[in-house]
Amino acid sequence: MRKSAAIITRPAVGELAKVHDRMPVFLPRTIWDEWLDPENKDVEFLRSLMEVKKPDEGLRFWPVRPLVNSIKNNGAELIEPIELGEPEVLF
Numbered sequence: 001m002r003k004s005a006a007i008i009t010r011p012a013v014g015e016l017a018k019v020h021d022r023m024p025v026f027l028p029r030t031i032w033d034e035w036l037d038p039e040n041k042d043v044e045f046l047r048s049l050m051e052v053k054k055p056d057e058g059l060r061f062w063p064v065r066p067l068v069n070s071i072k073n074n075g076a077e078l079i080e081p082i083e084l085g086e087p088e089v090l091f
Contacts, residue, residue: 001038014056025050026059 012023027035031049040046062081067073 008050010050010055014059016056016059016061019061023056023059026052026055028052 008025009022010025011017012020016023027049034040035046035049063084064079065077065082068078
């Protein structure tokens with residue numbers, strides 16, 4: 001059997017929407033078995049599982065260094081929080 005993975009995104013909500021217009025779909029543990037059931041071929045049912053009431057619940061985020069933008073970088077330092085300076089504007 002062939003295995004694959006994908007990140008499914010949705011429009012961002014809450015505070016995250018101020019940073020980016022998309023966010024991953026986070027599925028609660030309570031539906032993992034249904035989501036991962038290879039016998040389930042009901043597309044509408046699977047879509048309904050992605051309709052989570054509070055899609056950003058428990059989500060935490062913070063600024064990080066631009067190192068995350070390159071696949072050649074790897075390590076815990078990529079997620080260390082940084083302080084952002086004042087926004088730079090020309091006018």
